[in-house]
Amino acid sequence: MAPVPATAAAAAPAAVVSTHEIRRAQRADGPATVLAIGTANPETCVPQDEYADFYFRVTKSEHLPELKNKLRRICNKSGIEKRFMFVNDDVMEAHPEFADRHLTSLDARVEIVSKVVPELAAAASAKAIAEWGRPATDITHLIFSTYSGVKAPGGDRLLASLLGLRPTVSRTVLSLHGCYGGGRALQLAKELAENNRGARVLVACAESTLIAFYGPEVGCNDTIIGQALFGDGSGAVIVGADPVGAVERPLFEMAFASQATVPDSEGAITMQHKKGGMDYHIGGGVPEMLAGSIERCLADAFGAIGVAARWRDLFWAVHPGGRRILDLIEEALGLDNGAMAASRQVLREYGNMSGTTVIFVLNELRRRFVADGAEGADWGALMAFGPGVTVETILLRVGSGLKGN
Numbered sequence: 074m075a076p077v078p079a080t081a082a083a084a085a086p087a088a089v090v091s092t093h094e095i096r097r098a099q100r101a102d103g104p105a106t107v108l109a110i111g112t113a114n115p116e117t118c119v120p121q122d123e124y125a126d127f128y129f130r131v132t133k134s135e136h137l138p139e140l141k142n143k144l145r146r147i148c149n150k151s152g153i154e155k156r157f158m159f160v161n162d163d164v165m166e167a168h169p170e171f172a173d174r175h176l177t178s179l180d181a182r183v184e185i186v187s188k189v190v191p192e193l194a195a196a197a198s199a200k201a202i203a204e205w206g207r208p209a210t211d212i213t214h215l216i217f218s219t220y221s222g223v224k225a226p227g228g229d230r231l232l233a234s235l236l237g238l239r240p241t242v243s244r245t246v247l248s249l250h251g252c253y254g255g256g257r258a259l260q261l262a263k264e265l266a267e268n269n270r271g272a273r274v275l276v277a278c279a280e281s282t283l284i285a286f287y288g289p290e291v292g293c294n295d296t297i298i299g300q301a302l303f304g305d306g307s308g309a310v311i312v313g314a315d316p317v318g319a320v321e322r323p324l325f326e327m328a329f330a331s332q333a334t335v336p337d338s339e340g341a342i343t344m345q346h347k348k349g350g351m352d353y354h355i356g357g358g359v360p361e362m363l364a365g366s367i368e369r370c371l372a373d374a375f376g377a378i379g380v381a382a383r384w385r386d387l388f389w390a391v392h393p394g395g396r397r398i399l400d401l402i403e404e405a406l407g408l409d410n411g412a413m414a415a416s417r418q419v420l421r422e423y424g425n426m427s428g429t430t431v432i433f434v435l436n437e438l439r440r441r442f443v444a445d446g447a448e449g450a451d452w453g454a455l456m457a458f459g460p461g462v463t464v465e466t467i468l469l470r471v472g473s474g475l476k477g478n
């Protein structure tokens with residue numbers, strides 16, 4: 074069809090513009106930036122040194138003392154002091170079938186998590202929105218990441234309604250990314266923010282171990298290791314480009330993001346919903362596998378943007394999948410023992426909350442930067458890992474909202 078001359082009709086566009094120009098006008102000018110962070114946890118807190126007693130009591134497994142001792146040994150070496158969770162005595166009394174993974178319980182689990190997980194995400198998101206300082210109706214996109222979401226319409230819809238987001242908010246659910254869900258969601262938020270001028274993306278990650286909580290079994294060490302490490306929590310981040318001067322405070326600029334799959338690692342970490350709850354496997358060699366891959370991921374990412382980085386000069390937001398993962402990554406990169414202090418603190422206070430954890434780490438880093446004025450800090454790396462084995466890398470720069478506080 075020939076273009077309509079501008080004078081032909083009052084409703085015609087004033088000038089013919091190409092789709093390239095339309096596209097360019099839709100893009101943001103600056104990089105995606107973290108503008109606010111919020112976190113939340115369920116009420117029940119279990120000290121790590123009481124966890125073995127709690128777990129063997131509520132699952133009625135006291136007849137397996139060797140496994141209880143093994144759980145105690147792992148808890149002692151975990152670097153964790155306490156964890157928060159939805160599972161408590163009341164839940165287990167109401168659902169004794171949760172203790173036995175061979176009984177059918179998925180429906181009951183999904184019924185509970187499809188309510189409590191979005192509610193927890195709403196609590197974290199409300200904190201992020203309050204800190205952000207703009208109305209919830211200014212959120213244009215919502216990314217909800219959880220491995221508890223196996224229902225439609227899903228937790229994203231409930232979350233949007235609990236927060237009073239506008240009906241035209243663009244919703245996406247990410248599921249079963251496990252421990253790299255937070256990294257994946259932030260990376261997607263970066264793409265959305267940079268490609269949609271004025272977009273404000275709410276990333277909400279929320280996980281509950283209730284979907285995967287069952288009693289111990291002789292010969293299944295995965296259950297014991299999971300019981301030693303995992304906790305429940307939610308983290309929310311607001312991401313947008315071109316911050317509005319007087320209102321929005323740039324915390325971290327997202328300069329580059331990438332994903333890599335570790336070769337020959339398919340079976341190392343697995344998750345699958347089954348009739349008795351979510352089944353999972355955590356291979357013994359995961360810390361070594363990650364330590365062997367991490368430097369390549371970082372070098373490729375910094376290489377792609379032409380920045381010569383020295384690992385010792387960076388700040389770190391690394392997913393604390395387990396204490397040994399942090400130890401081996403520090404060693405592989407030749408870092409000081411304090412380099413992962415924010416990750417270790419989150420591990421100590423909350424355990425491994427799967428995809429949510431890296432948002433807690435980012436929040437802890439922010440707290441540390443505010444406390445010391447972000448002196449000397451410039452570039453950093455956020456890294457998250459999970460099934461695949463997948464490594465998410467996001468290169469960060471300290472934002473102006475954190476400098477000179």
Ligand SMILES: CC(C)(COP(=O)(O)OP(=O)(O)OC[C@H]1O[C@@H](n2cnc3c(N)ncnc32)[C@H](O)[C@@H]1OP(=O)(O)O)[C@@H](O)C(=O)NCCC(=O)NCCSC(=O)/C=C/c1ccc(O)cc1
Binds near residue numbers: 251294357459
């Ligand atoms: C703190 C650990 C667990 C133990 O510390 P350590 O310094 O290695 O100590 P040890 O070498 O003495 O090991 C203590 C015990 O733990 C056992 N162990 C050591 N890793 C293992 C192992 N992957 N398997 C099963 N036994 C082990 C090890 O065999 C040993 O057993 P035992 O000799 O009987 O005392 C440490 O190994 C560690 O940090 N491991 C990293 C764990 C890890 O790979 N995490 C990343 C994956 S997280 C993930 O996939 C999440 C999935 C998920 C799924 C469901 C959810 O609800 C939520 C999330």
